[in-house]
Amino acid sequence: MKVVYFDYWTVGIHNFLTIDEKLKKNGCETMLFHIGSFNNPVKEKEIINNIECYDISFYKTKFIYEALKTINPDVIISLNTTYILDRALILACRALGIKSVFMMHGTRAVGKNLDIAISDAELTYGKLIPKLMRLKKYVKLTIPNYFYSKLKNRDSFWGILGCLNVLIDTYRFPGRSFYLPKNPYELIHDRCLVYSNQYIEYYKKLGYSRNKITVTGNPKQDPLFQKLMDKSFCIDELPLQIKEFIDNNQKYAVYIEESFVESDNLYGWTNDLRNKHLNEIAIKLKKYGYNLVVKLHPSTNIDNINVNTNIILAKSVFLDNLVYFSDFAISHISSAADIAILLEKPLLVPTWGISKSIIDYYISNEVANPWNNLDDEISLSINIDKRREYILNNITITKPVAADTIVNNILKI
Template identity: 25%
Template sequence: MKVLFFDSWKGGRKKYIRLLSELERLGIDSLLVHLGSWGNETEFEKEEFDQRLMMRDISYYGTLDFEKVLTAEKPDLVFFLSTHTFAHRAMIRYCRKLNIPTINQYHGFVTVQDTKSNDGPYKVSYSAYFKFAFGRLPKFVTKTIPCYLKSLRKTNASLYDYGTFIKHLVQMFTRPSAMKIADDAKTSRFLVYADADKAHAVETYAVEKQNVYSVGNPDINDFGLNSELIGSQSKIDTEYRDNVIYIDTALTATGLIFKSQSQYLSFLKTIKSHLESMGKAFYIKPHPETLRLYGKEELQRHGLKVIPNEEFMTRLQETSLVMTEPSTLSIIPALVGLPLALVAFGDAEELKYGDVLKSYPRGFILHRLVQLQSNLSHVGQVDSEAISEWIEFNGGPQPAEQMPRRVVSHILELIKQNN
């Protein structure tokens, strides 16, 4: 048996590596095929390994035809972390043609964002977005578009499918955050972190409820959030602690909300100054893409204290509250029971949040920075029972460390059903 992981790049390989031990235990081979050379990666290996995971760039196969990749590798299942791009949709079309089952495992907690807005979860800063997009345009035109058009032709696509392709192509340049998911982005099965995301999968992909499963939140295990820590801060008045943590979600890396890197830095420094006037220290937990874009040294040069992954849980237990953008990581301090300020002020006033975060009993949307102190005093009085109920619905199946076993059980089940 063999599973083929398919991704736009190899940056998310950690999410596949965590499945290796369980796959190997069941005798299932695996391979990551990624499109790194179709993106902005100027240096890449056609074939390499990371912790027993074989990774091949698409250039290894010397083709734009994903059907040839599937024919060469003969996988029993193809596994995705997202499916909305043209390249991923091309792969799904070929999987359907060859009767290969597919899984889309959400790579984050989607409904931390406002997924119900007709305009999409984020306001696009077009100058920054086009700068981001045009850097990828040559390979998009010469690789991705021909690849998808070939898949339409070889899978006998309807006129409606071609019309959807043209519509999405236009929306990429006019309303990128409001693009609707196409039918060929739908996989055989969907895996989400917790029950709170099930409705999103059903509504977005028109998938049957019985094909959506909760498997657990891997961040709980990755950051060392054990059962003793879950809910441990919910009864504690943290107002007088000296530290505040800010969780970033890489908005500037993709041209969302902020017009430039310097504007975002100024925004963070404004928060830092205000917190210092309150007698509190400001720490930032940046998204990996933000770290790649700015560099840790650049952030620190501007006086921003960066929290590494290994210190995150320790810092959480010492913090007064957590300020956050719509980030999957924000679920962790909420599961601990800490106050959560949803940032929606100043240059970030357009940020919108989904039901998961808006329903958190110890959270609040912060529309004005000067209101931070009064809001913090208010959430210190929240009923801990309400927090426990929120944790039950949004925490995902426990224990979290068994998440890989749950995922692989779905892989095995679909393979057996198809044989």
């Protein structure tokens, strides 16, 4: 079986590493097909983490359909299911008889937070300047891909006309289109693999039938659950500076950074604001006797981080170990903050300054404490009952089986 991972760039390849080795052990041929050149100059072909990666430019075309026709995979695995180019991908797969699997790769606003998330996204992406910045790419690449894949499905005139309705709605209401797009039928994969029970209703609302949705657990948490079972957290896997903290009985907190800057300045974050935010937290925590360790998101450009020398930046370090040996964690909406909850560590969510605009997730579930003002005394209490409830509904799978479940769904498709 030829399994092709699809993404918008190579930075997200870490999302596929949890299943790649298992697929290969089952005799599958794997590769990453991406469209990074739609945004920046990239290598046409390279190998990253033992996965062959091919940009669309390698196939001498700008159309996803034509590239897939050449690649000829049995199944496509993608990480998104709401964008215009996701429509081009799924329509191309249908026209070519390729099976498709949506694999969740991060948290999603659901329930009472959904309306808030849509409003926030409208404020971020609905302004004129962001729209104009995206217009050139849309006209040159996105829209042609959408129509090309649509035509390859031999759709009716009215079906083609429906594309215009989708495009107009996306332009007028980019936030709503990101969460609840019009005509979702064009976006529906053959399988929808989600982290936990809390996402079932959202993806049904998006257009997936219940029998297409499988709760797999979060594959990134498999190593954590294995370590919990084996009791195998190891200090030796930590950076030297952090080991010295532990050896010298010094306390530290882990800040789980979320790459808002690299995500089109999401929520208005900029390099300067992020650096200021981290420096302020480090200075404040030092007064309480805590060192600050910042675990950078995989997509964060470390060259953009300019912070005090007493802040330790961790890029390629297992977050499980960092949190396990820490005193508490700090984050906003990252799914990685679940690690703190599972390890029974206090979790703080900054809500002052630039953080005010970020949607609330952990606080409303009563599994984290708000840090409303920088000068406030931090609260490290834990609501055990609420955390148990959260784990049941929002994490659901608490054994190291997520990657195996995903692979089994792919093999049986």
